[in-house]
Amino acid sequence: MATFYWVRALSGGILIGLSATILLLFNGRIAGVSGMVNGAIKHTPHERWRWTFILGLFIGGALYEYVLAPQPTPTSIFSPRMMIIGGFLVGFGTRMGNGCTSGHGVCGLGRLSVRSLAAVLTFILTAISTVLVTHQVLAK
């Protein structure tokens, strides 16, 4: 693990934490991305601000990828089948469990919510087990 990478990883994390702080301090809102998506597709006027956040995500992502990135993000290991199956489970699960890595993870843990801690431990554990199965068992 090169020093360069952990510095980047840490700075990225701090930016994400600051993003959540800004949104809560000024607007009183939780920066949970699955909540943003679910609210955005509801089409009700008071949920429209969520589109603004999603627009910001794209601007920030593009700013990184096309202006700041030392090299383009690798796109070699994508698999359409994994995207479709994984995406469905992520959408279904985050709607059922009311949150994802950002809502329960970054914001829920920040609020010291025990409910969010239970959610985080559960999804980390099943994600690790899934990768164990796909990388170790199925690959052999």
Place this chain on the structure above:
Amino acid sequence: MKQQLITLISGIFFGLGLGISQMIDRERVLGFLDVTGTWDPTLLFTLGGAVGVTILTFRWVLGRSTPIFSPKFYLPTKQAIDGQLLMGSAIFGIGWGIAGYCPGPGLVALVLGIWNPFLFVISLIFGSLVYQWITTQRVNCSQKVPTPKP
């Protein structure tokens, strides 16, 4: 207007953070989750950095009576650790392990200009709508049952 600007800035910081930390690199995320294989612990710094900041700042922010531009805090009200939370989170984790993306990085990866993140996001929205549809069906069914009069 001021709230919209804050939302946009917050979104940009979030997207930039996901890019810089390389959570939009599916290989890096899967490497982080592969603890029994060739584990890549880099993203621990991302999660630690993000949660480290919110644990410090949220305490102070939520100590205020109101947010700066809004009349109140919109915080989740549910506190119960129930089957729905655990089952939903478990299903999400399985999806995360398969796709290598959680919702934020999946959305931001759309800027890479390739097809796979599009498939992920469309499938994510479909999965979310399917769950919503199932729950509305259940509510409709339970409404058909006449409530016993006391």
